Amino acid sequence: MRTMFLSLSLMILSLCCLSEMHAQDNAKQVIPSASIKNIKGEKVNSGTITNDGKPILLNFWATWCKPCIQELSNLSSLYDEWKETTGVKIVAVSVDDVRNSAKVAPFVNGKRWEYEVYLDENGDLKRAMNVNNVPHSFLIDGNGKVVWQHNSYAPGDEEKLYEVLKQVAAGQEVTGH
Amino acid sequence: MKSLVLFTSIFFISVSLLAQNQGDGTIGGNFQIDVQSYSPDSLIGAQNVPEKVRSNAFLNLNYTKGNFSAGIRYESYLKEILGFSPNWGGKEGNAGIGYRYARYTNDDLDVTIGNFYEQFGNGMILRTYEERGLGLDNALDGVRAKLTMVKGLQITGIFGKQRSFFNVGPGIVRGIDGELLVEDFLKNFGDNVSLLPEGWRLRFGGGIVSKYEQDTDPTLNLPENVLAYNTRMTFQADGFALDAEYAYKINDPKTTNVNTFNPGRALYVNASYSAPGLGINVSLKSLDNMDFRSSRRSQLTDLVLNYLPAVTKQYTYRLLTLYPYATQPNGEIGLQADVLYTFPKGSFLGGKYGTSININYSRVHSIDSAKNISDSNAIEGNLYNTNFLSFGKRLFFDDINVEIQKKWSKDFKTNFGYMRQYYLKELIELLPGTGAIRSDVITSEFIYSLTTTKTIRFELQHMSVEHRKVDAEGKDKDAEKDANGFIISPKLDNNNGSWIYALAEYTIAPQWFISLFNEYNYGNEDPNRRLNYLSGNIIYVKDALRLSVGYGRVRGGILCVGGVCRPVPASNGFSLSVSSTF
Secondary structure: OHHHHHHHHHHHHHHHHHHHHHHHHHOOOOOOOOEEEEOOOOEEEHHHOOOOOOOEEEEEEOOOOHHHHHHHHHHHOOHHHHHHHHOOEEEEEEOOOOOOHHHHHHHHHHOOOOOEEEEOOOOHHHHHOOOOOOOEEEEEOOOOOEEEEEEOOOOOHHHHHHHHHHHHHOOOOOOOO | OHHHHHHHHHHHHHHHHHHHHHOOOEEEEEEEEEEEEOOOOOOOOOOOOOOOEEEEEEEEEEEEEOOEEEEEEEEEEEOOOEOEOOOOOOOOOEEEEEEEEEEEEOOOEEEEEEEEOOEOOOOOOOEOOEEOOOOEEOOEEEEEEEEEEEOOEEEEEEEEEEEEOOEEEEEEEEEEEEEEEHHHHHHHHOOOOOOOOOOOEEEEEEEEEEEEOOOOOOOOOOOOEEEEEEEEEEEEEOOEEEEEEEEEEOOOOOHHHOOOOOOEEEEEEEEEEEEOOEEEEEEEEEEEOOOOEOOOOOOOOOOEOOOOOOOOOOOOOHHHHOOOOOOOOOEEEEEEEEEEEEEOOOOOOOOOOOEEEEEEEEEEEEEEEEEOOOOOOOOOOOOEEEEEEEEEEEEEEEEEEEEEEEEOOOOEEEEEEEEEEEEOHHHHOOOOOOOEEEEEEEEEEEEEEOOOOEEEEEEEEEEEEEEEEEOOOOOEEEOEEOOOOOEEEOOOOOOOOOEEEEEEEEEEOOOEEEEEEEEEOOOOOOHHHOOEEEEEEEEEEEOOEEEEEEEEEEOOEEEEEOOEEEEEOOEEEEEEEEEEEO
């Protein structure tokens, strides 16, 4: 067991060195790499999600979480305007496990939501982003920097979010949050 | 232990080497601290807690640099909060590193050593996962590699031992899984090669898991290597999707399946259709002897290798969570249908701001099975015959639920719901003689925005409960009552009869949540137990920091307060919770 760990650790170490050489290829990566699924249930690497240098609102939610649904429903009526003014893309990551994950696509469609939706059935991206509870939102700028985050939802949260979002879209320093 | 020390030192050496070389790696993490005080409360049957105050806490630390990441989780159970397994804290409380890993990922390869969470297909043969709020963590400790050899084909291989509280279980788990995305795979032979019309998708998958554990039984001839496999496919065309998985497990006698030498089988089929405004989902699940663990001696949720979720709706309204169904891995067959429709804005029923309606129906039965009378094998016996896909006579659970959400104006929104449920308590809670529960629940919720950031929310719920007797043959009957009208049979526990629930919440976005709620068990058969469960909470949120203080009597279940849902155990006293992400 010991030698196995030793050799594997060495292997990982050498791979790290390799990763440095590739580091530049990942300069545009804005979300950490984790194995998630798209709305069709196909595995994708979350590191490939981009918005061409414009901000991304990454929202973790679940079909069984009432405040999450309230939040995404309220954002849904603002989304068109926000896209126009700030270029933001809302990425809604469902943390539903297999009990409910097959219901996510019909649910999103049934609610007339137009977000880019992913499934994080086993919590890989949730862990990579250090999320404790849902809803949890991250506003990520074009360089992959988390400029704002918020846990929980109360109606009216979107007012604050929109203020921050406009600052990010204008390339300003985010202040006062 | 030695390997842990070795691993940890190598981990830190690698991290420091990388940090020196680069200086631009990132460290992130999160933590949560829950503290709960316990006051004696014999009326609700509260357990005596000699420590008076208990606490669970954890802190995750993750280091990421390019394609490399590594992390640890420190956990403490001093002692564990009630509702968590007493194995977490042991006799004197426990704390330590419960999880550590190092991982390298690029486009084609993903290697993890240390702890990892993995799921094959729908999880029926393998799912290791964590639910920190419930105290569940069956992570594997070993090595995992994921390879994308050619476009559209991904292979995952694992070797490991499973976490059991602060130790690992005795079994060794090996597994391999493959998934083929047909349309993507065909692109290897040319950009225009395609089997299906544009937008249609087809996917196949299969996995094998094998568990090794020594046979030390003096009588039975137990299999030391237990093999399980699954095959699955998914087809998608426009708004339609069909997902099917079949799983098989060779005989695996243990306490939880009464040492039967029958093999295990499971089938899961899910079909859905959706178009803007409409979502329909239908699923069927049948299980026979599918309790799969990395140790024969483990009980309850310890060392479980697979995941068999209930085909029933996951409720969040408080009274709807009183009697949640739990999957019966030894045998059940269930159906669920769910329809969601959102009327277009501006239509007669949709109004100016839209209306949604959701209907859900689920039903779970026993599977037909009978003891195999020709079975006389003393060392490989306890066999039974079963018709796999037939609905057995016993009804375990059914419910129908309708919910209507309507936004009346920019500032006012309502949700109304009705549910009728049958719950075979004596089977689901393993309490013989407690019969079944037939309940009707009405829920209502009113949300009114005073200003753009100040909102008040009210909930009113009523649950009317009828206790049913179940006779020796499993037939459902009226309860037996004495001359005064009190129930003699079925046996009742502390929580019985009808309930009423009310909640008021005031929020000031984005920072404050103040809520007060009461559950009143007014229909309890015992007049002394017609109790109020009054509880109050104040929550402060600043970015990712969440601080919550509460006081009251809380019944167990999923609790959604302050914009966050999490499972909470029953308690009476003060609670304090702090969590953040950094």
